[in-house]
Amino acid sequence: MSILILGLLIFLGVHSLRLFADGWRNRQLARLGEWRWKGLYTLVSLIGFALICWGFGLARQHAVLLYVPPLALRHANALFTLVAFVLVAAAYVPRNHLKAKFGHPMLLGVKVWAFGHLLATGMLHDVLLFGAFLLWAVALFIVSRRRDRAAGTVYPAGTLQGDVLVAVIGIAAWAVFALWLHLWLIGVNPMA
Structure with a gap:
């Protein structure tokens, strides 16, 4: 540990x-x-x-078991992770409404990913990993938004084209990771 x-x-x-x-x-x-x-x-x-x-x-x-989450939360985590992938894509695709509204969608994506995994897992190492990332993302998002307001930062307005691109990239990346890479890299099939 x-x-x-x-x-x-x-x-x-x-x-x-x-x-x-x-x-x-x-x-x-x-x-x-x-x-x-x-x-x-x-x-x-x-x-x-x-x-x-x-x-x-x-x-x-x-592994040290801390709690046993209900099976439904494991399946719900797939949805949390899908949302997280879309938010991360929004950090890189120009002119989308998520970036325009939140400024730091990657940090929101990390929060959603970590929160979903905390709901779906119950081992000490899981709580350490996902809890640390959740706390970090919450703190950094607050500070980043405060810094944006102080500097008067305005992000470019979103467009439908940007939103569609964010959705396509986020969903495709999520599908590749969930269906193939997660099992290969992490050793856990999130869809089982």
Whole structure:
């Protein structure tokens, strides 16, 4: 469990610099330059992500049951995850209404994904992983929206074309992940 926790601290820590150390982050960005900063940021993120994956796999071998969710919540999680994939797609597709309204749809997607998985799973390692991501996404969304309001940030207006593209990309990515990749990468068939 310690490797999972270390991975979460590193990965979510580096992704929380805007939350806890925005001034330091800006100074390092100016000192190192954009490309060196992004390279270092990516390297630390990948190390954290690798530790999360390794630690989660190790923790699953010594699972500690905290609660037994009803089977219906496991099936409902497929819907939560579908919504999460659409929200993540909205972060990258230009001129869609989700990005225009919420500004940070990826963080909303992480919240929905984590919440759905907390409802559907009941092991200690699951609660650590998904609970940490949920808390991080809630905090960062609040801070990001506050920063947007203070800066007067306005996101481009959404269009029907942008919305359709978000839906198609999000649903297609969800289907590929749910039907094939989740079992291959995670070892769990979410559709069973």
